[in-house]
Amino acid sequence: MNRRKISDALNALSSKKAPKYTTYVAAIVIFLALILLPPIVGIFIKFGSIQQIFNQPALMDRALIAITNSFIVALLVSAFDVVAGVPIAWLITRGKSRWLNILDALSDIPFIVPTAALGYSLLLFWNGPEGVSALFGGSLISPGWLLIALLHFTFSFPIVVRVMVGALLDYKMEFERASRTLGASPFTAVRTVTLPILRPALIASYILSFARSLSETGATFIVAGIFENGPVFLQNIKNELAVSSPSLYEGATVFTSLILIVVSLTIFAFIRIFGSRLRLPIKGIWPSFERKLSYKKAEASRNGITLIVFFLIVLLPSLFVALPAFQALSNGTLSNALSGSGIWSVYWQSLALSYALAGIVTLLSFVIGLPMALMIARRRFGRLTSTIFDILVNIPLIVPSIALGVSLKFFWQNFTFIPEFMLLVFAHLAITYPYFVRSMTAAFERISLDMEEAARTLGAKPLSVFRTIMLPLTKYSILSGAIIVFTRSISETGATLAVVTNLQTAPVVIVNWVKQVVPATPSDIGLGCGILILLSLAILLMLRFATRGKGRY
Amino acid sequence: MPDVRVVNLTKSFGKIVALDKISLEVHDQEYFALLGPSGCGKTTLLRLIAGLIKPDSGEIYIGNKRVDNVPPEDREIGFVFQTFALFPHMTAWENVNYGPRVKNFDLKEAGTIGHEVLELVKLHERMNAYPSELSGGMMQRIAVARALAAGAKTLLLDEPLGQLDAKVRNEIRYEMRRMAKDLNLTAIHVTHDQAEAMSISDRIAVMRKGKIVQVGTPQELYMKPNSLFVANFIGESNFLEGSVADVNGDDLVIELRGGAKVQAIGNGVAKDERVVLVIRPEIFVVESESTKKEAPKKKNLLRGKVEKVTFEGTFVRYVIRLESDDTVVVIKPSLTEKWFDVGAGITLSFTPEKVHVFPYPDAGLTEEIAV
Numbered sequence: 001m002n003r004r005k006i007s008d009a010l011n012a013l014s015s016k017k018a019p020k021y022t023t024y025v026a027a028i029v030i031f032l033a034l035i036l037l038p039p040i041v042g043i044f045i046k047f048g049s050i051q052q053i054f055n056q057p058a059l060m061d062r063a064l065i066a067i068t069n070s071f072i073v074a075l076l077v078s079a080f081d082v083v084a085g086v087p088i089a090w091l092i093t094r095g096k097s098r099w100l101n102i103l104d105a106l107s108d109i110p111f112i113v114p115t116a117a118l119g120y121s122l123l124l125f126w127n128g129p130e131g132v133s134a135l136f137g138g139s140l141i142s143p144g145w146l147l148i149a150l151l152h153f154t155f156s157f158p159i160v161v162r163v164m165v166g167a168l169l170d171y172k173m174e175f176e177r178a179s180r181t182l183g184a185s186p187f188t189a190v191r192t193v194t195l196p197i198l199r200p201a202l203i204a205s206y207i208l209s210f211a212r213s214l215s216e217t218g219a220t221f222i223v224a225g226i227f228e229n230g231p232v233f234l235q236n237i238k239n240e241l242a243v244s245s246p247s248l249y250e251g252a253t254v255f256t257s258l259i260l261i262v263v264s265l266t267i268f269a270f271i272r273i274f275g276s277r278l279r280l281p282i283k284g285i286w287p288s289f290e291r292k293l294s295y296k297k298a299e300a301s302r303n304g305i306t307l308i309v310f311f312l313i314v315l316l317p318s319l320f321v322a323l324p325a326f327q328a329l330s331n332g333t334l335s336n337a338l339s340g341s342g343i344w345s346v347y348w349q350s351l352a353l354s355y356a357l358a359g360i361v362t363l364l365s366f367v368i369g370l371p372m373a374l375m376i377a378r379r380r381f382g383r384l385t386s387t388i389f390d391i392l393v394n395i396p397l398i399v400p401s402i403a404l405g406v407s408l409k410f411f412w413q414n415f416t417f418i419p420e421f422m423l424l425v426f427a428h429l430a431i432t433y434p435y436f437v438r439s440m441t442a443a444f445e446r447i448s449l450d451m452e453e454a455a456r457t458l459g460a461k462p463l464s465v466f467r468t469i470m471l472p473l474t475k476y477s478i479l480s481g482a483i484i485v486f487t488r489s490i491s492e493t494g495a496t497l498a499v500v501t502n503l504q505t506a507p508v509v510i511v512n513w514v515k516q517v518v519p520a521t522p523s524d525i526g527l528g529c530g531i532l533i534l535l536s537l538a539i540l541l542m543l544r545f546a547t548r549g550k551g552r553y
Numbered sequence: 554m555p556d557v558r559v560v561n562l563t564k565s566f567g568k569i570v571a572l573d574k575i576s577l578e579v580h581d582q583e584y585f586a587l588l589g590p591s592g593c594g595k596t597t598l599l600r601l602i603a604g605l606i607k608p609d610s611g612e613i614y615i616g617n618k619r620v621d622n623v624p625p626e627d628r629e630i631g632f633v634f635q636t637f638a639l640f641p642h643m644t645a646w647e648n649v650n651y652g653p654r655v656k657n658f659d660l661k662e663a664g665t666i667g668h669e670v671l672e673l674v675k676l677h678e679r680m681n682a683y684p685s686e687l688s689g690g691m692m693q694r695i696a697v698a699r700a701l702a703a704g705a706k707t708l709l710l711d712e713p714l715g716q717l718d719a720k721v722r723n724e725i726r727y728e729m730r731r732m733a734k735d736l737n738l739t740a741i742h743v744t745h746d747q748a749e750a751m752s753i754s755d756r757i758a759v760m761r762k763g764k765i766v767q768v769g770t771p772q773e774l775y776m777k778p779n780s781l782f783v784a785n786f787i788g789e790s791n792f793l794e795g796s797v798a799d800v801n802g803d804d805l806v807i808e809l810r811g812g813a814k815v816q817a818i819g820n821g822v823a824k825d826e827r828v829v830l831v832i833r834p835e836i837f838v839v840e841s842e843s844t845k846k847e848a849p850k851k852k853n854l855l856r857g858k859v860e861k862v863t864f865e866g867t868f869v870r871y872v873i874r875l876e877s878d879d880t881v882v883v884i885k886p887s888l889t890e891k892w893f894d895v896g897a898g899i900t901l902s903f904t905p906e907k908v909h910v911f912p913y914p915d916a917g918l919t920e921e922i923a924v
Contacts, residue, residue: 015624453605453625456604457605457631457632459656460626461624
């Protein structure tokens with residue numbers, strides 16, 4: 001009965017104002033102190049060093065070109081992703097075949113696979129002698145901008161599909177049916193009614209894919225060759241200058257990070273403000289042409305092209321690393337790996353580190369993110385405060401993660417007593433926290449306020465309401481949010497590289513192997529990636545299993 | 554047992570004043586309706602009583618205890634939402650048992666209560682169904698059962714029948730009253746449907762624009778409306794404009810627009826004052842013009858022509874164009890009275906005691922009766 005007493009006491013406490021608001025205020029303070037302010041303060045501490053780079057015009061040009069490359073790739077690739085992702089989302093939500101469930105699951109794979117493994121897989125597929133290049137003799141696509149574009153297209157693709165599937169499921173078909181009854185052909189109805197209504201989702205998916213492309217470091221580094229974008233440049237100068245000329249390195253880093261941050265925030269704000277005003281070309285109607293596009297034949301070929309793009313450009317290259325991984329099973333690499341000899345002991349350590357880190361970060365996101373999400377969704381401190389925090393929380397999502405990591409490093413290195421592992425936790429928390437808060441805010445907003453009020457009038461204290469109504473109704477969102485946080489943390493390379501000197505997470509080890517910083521055979525790399533991917537697929541299956549069926553109320 | 558009392562209650566949302574210094578008393582075990590057009594503040598008042606929102610100023614008492622600062626869970630009220638707000642992740646049984654559970658009732662006792670209330674709403678056989686598997690009427694009954702199981706002494710019903718179709722609505726509204734009466738509950742029922750309020754309430758408060766216009770039994774509101782608004786909102790009325798030609802105590806002579814003079818009973822108006830005469834459609838006596846000619850000159854006689862006839866089953870509804878060019882609506886039983894055809898010349902007469910006289914409103918008649 002002791003438990004009963006404790007829960008009674010907690011319940012009674014929760015209906016008092018002070019403890020309730022203390023929880024929210026604590027969540028806000030932790031968010032500001034741990035996530036939002038350190039990178040901002042960090043970069044301003046080192047702001048003075050920025051003049052170092054002005055004395056080095058060649059380096060500055062290199063930085064500016066790299067930054068420009070980042071934005072060109074991100075802007076273009078995200079557009080391609082939306083164009084290619086929407087038809088797949090369409091097929092998944094509107095198609096009738098049972099196989100589409102499998103397509104739905106498959107489309108998540110490039111999201112779940114850690115990007116470093118994905119990068120290596122793509123490198124093998126497009127460039128390696130075993131891949132498609134074998135068909136053409138010589139390597140088809142060399143490391144460089146095209147391979148980077150393909151890579152970014154691949155890992156952003158699932159984001160677009162996920163967002164659009166969600167939006168299409170929520171969409172009320174009445175609008176489209178109304179358009180059809182008024183005489184529009186299916187294609188016209190979609191173009192003039194459905195897509196304009198789904199515009200917010202289209203914009204959101206574009207922004208997310210854009211942010212992801214700007215941030216990604218590990219895999220990009222693997223496939224970059226001599227080509228440089230922002231994150232690759234930051235990583236290169238770390239290798240080139242950090243030891244030989246630390247102050248120039250700092251200056252160049254601050255300069256690059258600052259421009260990356262400011263420009264991406266500007267673009268984000270621009271899209272947010274003007275995206276919603278953008279007029280889609282819906283005025284013109286071409287009835288006979290669009291009616292043709294709506295024919296069965298046209299529809300079939302559209303679906304065909306969509307599927308071919310998905311399987312040949314997204315899925316197959318993503319999983320191509322399975323080939324060397326299977327070879328590794330028979331040529332003795334596996335026994336090396338299992339015995340932990342040579343480079344493999346570091347691998348297993350890094351794997352343990354990565355998963356421990358991801359676990360801790362997920363837990364922390366949950367603890368400090370949940371009150372924040374509730375505060376935003378239920379406007380506990382008024383509408384204005386909610387709106388402000390809604391925007392603030394999303395900022396780390398838009399900022400390139402390596403720039404975020406660099407700024408965090410500048411801030412936390414002043415506190416030498418903080419162990420490196422904690423720096424990793426802080427960096428990953430800053431990157432993953434917005435994902436969790438976003439998905440939980442949306443989930444809480446979906447619960448009608450009536451539910452909470454009904455529970456209150458039936459005698460439930462605020463804490464009971466949370467425990468018996470809010471949590472059960474959002475448990476699938478919590479689970480999927482947690483899994484997103486977890487996989488995102490496992491994948492993260494840019495911020496990791498920026499904040500650590502000694503510790504190595506799994507993706508960092510993969511990058512080092514591929515770059516031959518540590519000599520590793522193709523079998524080693526293949527198996528290393530294979531293990532990471534297998535573990536990730538296990539997580540994906542868990543996610544599917546847990547959210548299947550009941551998830552939607 | 555609780556009576557509910559509010560004193561000088563005020564609530565604004567931003568610049569909009571939802572409730573303006575409302576005072577009201579609901580008696581113990583009364584079935585009370587808050588009636589008014591949408592936006593009149595009736596739901597706000599109900600939510601204030603429940604404690605779901607806080608008043609800007611004023612006092613709320615439930616059973617003589619001041620509850621302004623008592624959270625909703627401690628007010629011993631049951632609230633039935635327009636959307637029912639059944640918890641989608643719980644079965645009907647779990648929903649019903651939720652109140653007893655969070656209030657830490659003894660498990661056995663909670664079980665007994667659960668069975669009792671499900672019996673009461675006759676949904677025992679569907680206790681294991683999820684809300685998504687129940688019809689609207691069933692969800693409504695579970696919502697009521699859930700409120701009752703939590704030990705509510707006061708039942709607050711926010712448009713509880715609004716989401717049901719007409720036939721089910723008519724059946725369930727009597728059910729609601731019966732249950733409240735059987736269990737000796739005080740019930741406050743918010744609705745915009747005057748027929749619903751009239752048929753089940755002991756008393757009704759008619760609200761408009763954040764104020765209470767009139768409180769009374771259904772009969773009082775119908776027979777003695779205190780304003781043009783109530784006369785229009787409760788039931789149906791004809792409004793004829795005129796001025797007071799003569800005053801003799803309560804006996805008035807009104808000269809209507811068009812010149813006809815009629816007698817009426819009323820007070821609070823002076824000679825030559827501009828007034829509105831309110832006449833219910835069913836109190837007119839209708840006779841053919843031709844028979845009238847031979848009859849002695851009667852008072853309160855209006856002449857006109859039948860412009861439109863609508864058969865409504867039990868009643869026939871006539872629209873009559875008067876000589877003054879005003880139109881009035883007349884309702885007559887369809888089977889026991891003579892019918893008149895379109896175009897027929899007729900005379901209308903009425904007894905002075907059954908009409909009401911109000912001063913012509915400053916804001917204009919249309920504005921005054923607008924819902």
